[in-house]
Amino acid sequence: xxxxxxxxxxxxxxxxxxxxxxxxxxxxxxxxxxxxxxxxxxxxxxxxxxxxxxxxxxxxxxxxxxxxxxxxxxxxxxxxxxxxxxxxxxxxxxxxxxxxxxxxxxxxxxxxxxxxxxxxxxxxxxxxxxxxxxxxxxxxxxxxxxxxxxxxxxxxxxxxxxxxxxxxxxxxxxxxxxxxxxxxxxxxxxxxxxxxxxxxxxxxxxxxxxxxxxxxxxxxxxxxxxxxxxxxxxxxxxxxxxxxxxxxxxxxxxxxxxxxxxxxxxxxxxxxxxxxxxxxxxxxxxxxxxxxxxxxxxxxxxxxxxxxxxxxxxxxxxxxxxxxxxxxxxxxxxxxxxxxxxxxxxxxxxxxxxxxxxxxxxxxxxxxxxx
Amino acid sequence: xxxxxxxxxxxxxxxxxxxxxxxxxxxxxxxxxxxxxxxxxxxxxxxxxxxxxxxxxxxxxxxxxxxxxxxxxxxxxxxxxxxxxxxxxxxxxxxxxxxxxxxxxxxxxxxxxxxxxxxxxxxxxxxxxxxxxxxxxxxxxxxxxxxxxxxxxxxxxxxxxxxxxxxxxxxxxxxxxxxxxxxxxxxxxxxxxxxxxxxxxxxxxxxxxxxxxxxxxxxxxxxxxxxxxxxxxxxxxxxxxxxxxxxxxxxxxxxxxxxxxxxxxxxxxxxxxxxxxxxxxxxxxxxxxxxxxxxxxxxxxxxx
Numbered sequence: 001x002x003x004x005x006x007x008x009x010x011x012x013x014x015x016x017x018x019x020x021x022x023x024x025x026x027x028x029x030x031x032x033x034x035x036x037x038x039x040x041x042x043x044x045x046x047x048x049x050x051x052x053x054x055x056x057x058x059x060x061x062x063x064x065x066x067x068x069x070x071x072x073x074x075x076x077x078x079x080x081x082x083x084x085x086x087x088x089x090x091x092x093x094x095x096x097x098x099x100x101x102x103x104x105x106x107x108x109x110x111x112x113x114x115x116x117x118x119x120x121x122x123x124x125x126x127x128x129x130x131x132x133x134x135x136x137x138x139x140x141x142x143x144x145x146x147x148x149x150x151x152x153x154x155x156x157x158x159x160x161x162x163x164x165x166x167x168x169x170x171x172x173x174x175x176x177x178x179x180x181x182x183x184x185x186x187x188x189x190x191x192x193x194x195x196x197x198x199x200x201x202x203x204x205x206x207x208x209x210x211x212x213x214x215x216x217x218x219x220x221x222x223x224x225x226x227x228x229x230x231x232x233x234x235x236x237x238x239x240x241x242x243x244x245x246x247x248x249x250x251x252x253x254x255x256x257x258x259x260x261x262x263x264x265x266x267x268x269x270x271x272x273x274x275x276x277x278x279x280x281x282x283x284x285x286x287x288x289x290x291x292x293x294x295x296x297x298x299x300x301x302x303x304x305x306x307x308x309x310x311x312x313x314x315x316x317x318x319x320x321x322x323x324x325x326x327x328x329x330x331x332x333x334x335x336x337x338x339x340x341x342x343x344x345x346x347x348x349x350x351x352x353x354x355x356x357x358x359x360x361x362x363x364x365x366x367x368x369x370x371x
Numbered sequence: 372x373x374x375x376x377x378x379x380x381x382x383x384x385x386x387x388x389x390x391x392x393x394x395x396x397x398x399x400x401x402x403x404x405x406x407x408x409x410x411x412x413x414x415x416x417x418x419x420x421x422x423x424x425x426x427x428x429x430x431x432x433x434x435x436x437x438x439x440x441x442x443x444x445x446x447x448x449x450x451x452x453x454x455x456x457x458x459x460x461x462x463x464x465x466x467x468x469x470x471x472x473x474x475x476x477x478x479x480x481x482x483x484x485x486x487x488x489x490x491x492x493x494x495x496x497x498x499x500x501x502x503x504x505x506x507x508x509x510x511x512x513x514x515x516x517x518x519x520x521x522x523x524x525x526x527x528x529x530x531x532x533x534x535x536x537x538x539x540x541x542x543x544x545x546x547x548x549x550x551x552x553x554x555x556x557x558x559x560x561x562x563x564x565x566x567x568x569x570x571x572x573x574x575x576x577x578x579x580x581x582x583x584x585x586x587x588x589x590x591x592x593x594x595x596x597x598x599x600x601x602x603x604x605x606x607x608x609x610x611x612x613x614x615x616x617x618x619x620x621x622x623x624x625x626x627x628x629x630x631x632x633x634x635x636x637x638x639x640x641x642x643x644x645x646x647x648x649x650x651x652x653x654x655x656x657x658x659x660x661x662x663x664x665x666x667x668x669x670x671x672x673x674x675x
Contacts, residue, residue, distance in 0.1 A: 080578075081576075093573075105577035105578050
């Protein structure tokens with residue numbers, strides 16, 4: 001294991017008027033296998049950046065240990081850990097040009113001048129900024145700066161590469177490009193990499209594993225597919241991807257939903273009784289050809305065109321549900337508002353409702369992650 | 372008609388943006404600045420400023436130059452070559468260098484503490500640093516006499532050790548350090564705060580220890596602020612009069628700085644010496660001013 005995070009906790013000092021400070025990291029443990037690219041994913045304020053900084057040594061945990069390639073590093077200072085770190089706002093040395101920035105880690109290690117020259121040229125080619133060696137950070141665009149920051153961190157061949165929301169300050173397009181480049185770099189060098197993000201699409205797209213963090217705790221660890229298809233907590237289900245959150249009551253093997261209390265179409269309950277929360281992703285809301293066994297009738301209220309797919313708002317059982325119809329070749333959707341449809345739920349997850357659910361909903365709503 | 376001097380916020384040919392355009396209610400006559408009344412108002416204001424500038428700044432300098440050359444350049448140079456004059460300038464240079472070195476060192480340390488650490492009473496400390504600005508230099512000089520005079524609280528210890536502080540060079544150095552204390556710190560603290568910790572954190576992750584981080588990252592990132600602070604310190608140290616007058620006793624040849632020399636020459640009616648020395652100081656100050664402008668320009672460039 002390249003990185004072992006073991007029972008790390010950290011509480012921030014109390015602000016004025018507080019009795020105790022915020023518990024930013026709450027007994028977090030996970031491991032990162034050698035050569036893997038892992039995402040720490042979570043909403044703002046979930047503690048993921050703090051965890052990353054603790055791994056780097058920029059913050060000290062209250063309890064717990066960090067092991068890098070088997071060495072206990074918790075007590076060793078930052079500059080001896082051999083980690084490369086990329087900051088959200090680049091943190092390039094403004095007074096130095098690109099070449100000196102990239103060479104910094106090597107100069108500090110007293111590499112011979114020729115070796116430094118060679119390595120810097122290598123990296124410049126890698127990040128495709130060959131002609132920019134003498135430019136200063138103020139003369140570069142955001143994307144270019146981040147590439148330089150990446151090259152700078154990689155120059156001394158760190159055993160672990162850590163990135164703190166590296167693309168957060170960039171445009172969507174640039175962000176996607178750089179994320180792909182990061183993945184490519186990783187395929188080439190296989191440096192164990194951990195990056196922090198709140199963008200689930202980014203995490204799903206480039207990482208081998210995702211560690212979902214919320215409120216300082218690990219919610220789930222798994223591959224992108226596992227997390228998306230088999231979320232193990234309400235938070236993960238609500239946070240990752242789009243999802244319809246439907247409250248209902250389990251009764252005699254069925255789940256009754258909506259103010260009309262109709263049985264949810266196409267599923268059997270595994271909970272015998274009580275309040276439940278049913279989570280169905282828009283792409284798993286199936287529109288059947290006609291009234292079939294175990295479908296519910298509904299009416300399309302709104303159709304929105306999204307370029308590559310259609311989003312439909314369907315009223316069924318007194319609820320508004322989102323469905324997605326992907327544009328397939330040669331077939332444009334001809335559904336329109338007011339049309340009657342028969343729907344069934346495909347893949348879904350069911351959780352018991354409790355206060356936790358309301359709190360999670362409120363949290364994600366206040367952060368703007370769901371409506 | 373175009374104005375010869377451009378005011379900030381407007382082009383050379385234009386008039387300032389009408390205030391009313393920013394959402395304030397229009398004046399009685401609507402947007403008037405483009406009208407003749409507005410332009411005349413601008414011109415009068417400009418005229419007042421130019422006259423003020425000329426009377427308070429240009430005229431005295433012109434008088435200084437004229438006064439120096441009045442008796443002939445030779446006499447002026449001769450006045451500067453006397454041993455008294457030379458010792459005065461040497462003393463000024465020495466004191467300035469000492470003040471710069473000591474204040475730079477402590478100023479940087481203090482700035483780092485203020486910008487990076489959190490502790491109770493920080494605001495108070497920041498306020499206290501500005502104290503030398505609010506205290507009259509003469510009062511500062513007296514403070515040092517009380518403190519370091521032969522019967523002073525600290526002075527008695529020095530006397531016992533055979534070191535004379537006041538009415539001697541050490542006292543002058545101390546007084547000069549006091550009046551120039553805030554400059555370096557005041558320039559560095561905002562620059563340090565603005566730069567923030569990230570660059571230093573980046574340096575540490577790249578393997579630099581504390582010392583290397585300081586020299587390779589922190590200092591270069593604040594070098595223009597530091598340069599500006601040092602320039603201010605030099606300018607102030609060169610021109611310090613009141614505190615040094617009180618503390619030094621103005622002993623000719625021993626504790627007389629350039630400013631005290633000028634004062635002495637003037638009261639003795641040796642005008643050539645006074646004028647010549649004044650002109651030297653004025654020229655040096657001007658060069659410092661130019662240096663400060665250049666530094667500020669660099670700071671602006673780097674900021675963008």
